[in-house]
Amino acid sequence: MKTSGNTSRERLVNAMALLLWEKGYAATSPRDVMAAAEVGQGSFYHHFSGKHELAVAALSQNISELLDQDAGTVRSSPLEELKAHLLRPRPGLKGCRIGRMTQDPKVLEDPELLSMVEDAFRATEQSWIKMIDAAIKAKELPESLDSQQLARTLTAVLQGGYVLSRAYGSQQPMDDAVHGMASMLDSLAQSHQVAGNSTA
Amino acid sequence: MKTSGNTSRERLVNAMALLLWEKGYAATSPRDVMAAAEVGQGSFYHHFSGKHELAVAALSQNISELLDQDAGTVRSSPLEELKAHLLRPRPGLKGCRIGRMTQDPKVLEDPELLSMVEDAFRATEQSWIKMIDAAIKAKELPESLDSQQLARTLTAVLQGGYVLSRAYGSQQPMDDAVHGMASMLDSLAQSHQVAGNSTA
DNA sequence: GTCTATAGCGGGATAGAC
């Protein structure tokens, strides 16, 4: 589990970022990070005051990467874009870099890490809300929808998909969960279309 | 955090069951359990070979309790029963006794615990599938639905709701997620009803 | 900037007395 980067500092951050994702915060020891980064203990405590400070830097990097991934690929229609985001490949067995943090006891005890996670979720939620509102404005989805509520339902499906995939040790449950949701969105859009035509 | 029960063994299992729920497996030490159960170290290692064995007994109890809760309250219609289960009160901040286990590194390393979790998820999934199929049979939901897929979407919404609630430190996201899903089910049922009538 | 040595603490379990 070697990690790239030039300076010791970069190597440490990159290694921690990966380990946070794969093993979580509590389960990752300074030793693990040093080994992965191929960096000695002296360097570690020279560049960072301790595990917490390194985790902040690494989590920040993980969050940035994730939000970048969600940044818009333009699509034919708002609904298509929404579905494209929903159906984007998700490594069910690896888990979510951010959502994972919420189940880590040591993260819950750490206000700084916790608030970073919360902010990240707020950001993605806003992203969903924008897509939903755009779809409503384009008459692809009914006006009656509560976009904040639906945004949370969508986020929950993704986060829950990760939980199921880990429980079953398989990618399939994640795929089923998101496809089930996509089908429901399609039905919603179609019936709205039909209703719109009949009253037009 | 005292725990009820008569024999030391019972007290230990009850305490562990609660701690598994609240703190998880990795984060719960034998010391914690003994303190909560008000039982000495001698008793602990007399009744159980170690932490693992106690966890198996405690997790088994937690799973039984959860499955009992899901056991049927009879309702007016299959769809109503389905929604009633979906909207049942869920303590978002406390988390799911079972789903929580899937994010615990020490649980993932423990094949016995992991398979218990997997079995529990299979059981609840089957329960959802039955309710969905019943609703389809009663013509409340369209035949085109893939009941296994939808069951997983529903389970994911619940599990994801817990993740969101912990991230935000609030019950609200969980409630939003399930209500968003309930609304979609209603829309699905309604449009199916309409479509059914128009082609009748 | 990086190294090695050391330290305090808690996790998890064993030993043997009572």
Place this chain on the structure above:
DNA sequence: GTCTATCCCGCTATAGAC
């Protein structure tokens, strides 16, 4: 069945040399 003493280990960090 329950008690206390003890053990080994890894986590996290500090100290001081190079």
